[in-house]
Amino acid sequence: MRIMAFNGSPRKQKWNTVTLLENALKGAKSVGAKTELVQLYDLRFSGCISCFSCKKLSRKEDGVCAVQDDLTPVLDRVKEADALIIGSPIYYGCESASTRAFLERLLFPYNKYAKDRRSLFPRRINTAMIYTMGAPEEIAKEIGFDRMTIMTKMAMENHFGACEVLLSTDTLQFSDYDEYESEAFDKEAKIKRHAEVFPEDCRRAFELGVRMASSRVPDPESMLRSE
Numbered sequence: 001m002r003i004m005a006f007n008g009s010p011r012k013q014k015w016n017t018v019t020l021l022e023n024a025l026k027g028a029k030s031v032g033a034k035t036e037l038v039q040l041y042d043l044r045f046s047g048c049i050s051c052f053s054c055k056k057l058s059r060k061e062d063g064v065c066a067v068q069d070d071l072t073p074v075l076d077r078v079k080e081a082d083a084l085i086i087g088s089p090i091y092y093g094c095e096s097a098s099t100r101a102f103l104e105r106l107l108f109p110y111n112k113y114a115k116d117r118r119s120l121f122p123r124r125i126n127t128a129m130i131y132t133m134g135a136p137e138e139i140a141k142e143i144g145f146d147r148m149t150i151m152t153k154m155a156m157e158n159h160f161g162a163c164e165v166l167l168s169t170d171t172l173q174f175s176d177y178d179e180y181e182s183e184a185f186d187k188e189a190k191i192k193r194h195a196e197v198f199p200e201d202c203r204r205a206f207e208l209g210v211r212m213a214s215s216r217v218p219d220p221e222s223m224l225r226s227e
């Protein structure tokens with residue numbers, strides 16, 4: 001079982017998104033999976049450039065993005081993966097820019113423009129999205145950040161297989177609130193939450209990783225794709 005995780009935060013070590021991803025991979029490893037963590041912000045790549053090479057009738061292979069950049073070998077490895085876990089901070093109510101670019105390149109080559117619309121990805125695999133955000137859960141819900149995640153979940157499910165979503169809310173933004181403009185936040189409450197609730201989010205991520213590595217997603221009769 002090969003599990004690939006992707007960190008869509010530019011903060012590559014110790015911060016919220018990467019910590020949750022590392023916990024998910026620890027969970028996957030604990031049940032024998034081989035794991036890989038790809039730091040999206042270490043790679044130079046673009047989003048989809050709408051060249052439609054992946055839709056050409058004369059294409060030699062399905063599900064291949066024609067753009068050649070640092071993402072090319074990563075997308076090749078996805079073809080062999082048994083589960084994908086994508087982590088992103090919420091930036092302006094969406095995934096981070098690199099996560100969005102990655103999702104476009106990951107998903108669009110598997111979009112089939114034929115009548116049956118099945119995904120061109122040949123297998124059903126487990127997937128998960130892990131989101132971190134500064135807003136408290138109630139505010140995130142009120143604004144609709146949690147609804148935003150539904151579109152990505154749908155696209156992942158249509159192409160790959162069941163997609164779990166884990167939200168970690170009200171995250172710690174800085175290590176020292178006194179060094180930054182932060183009147184808008186209750187520093188003590190943030191620090192307390194990070195000490196008391198974030199470890200629970202890490203535990204949930206660990207368990208998500210165990211699930212990703214231990215169960216197979218059934219192949220549904222018909223998987224419509226979304227774009």
Ligand SMILES: Cc1cc2nc3c(=O)[nH]c(=O)nc-3n(C[C@H](O)[C@H](O)[C@H](O)COP(=O)(O)O)c2cc1C
Nearest residue numbers: 009015016017089090091092093132133134135171
């Ligand atoms: C450019 C930018 C935009 C952000 N926009 C939002 C937002 O719309 N909603 C929110 O709840 N948090 C927002 N945040 C906070 C981050 O989502 C939050 O701190 C996240 O946990 C950071 O993840 P990291 O620690 O892995 O980098 C934003 C942060 C940055 C830097």
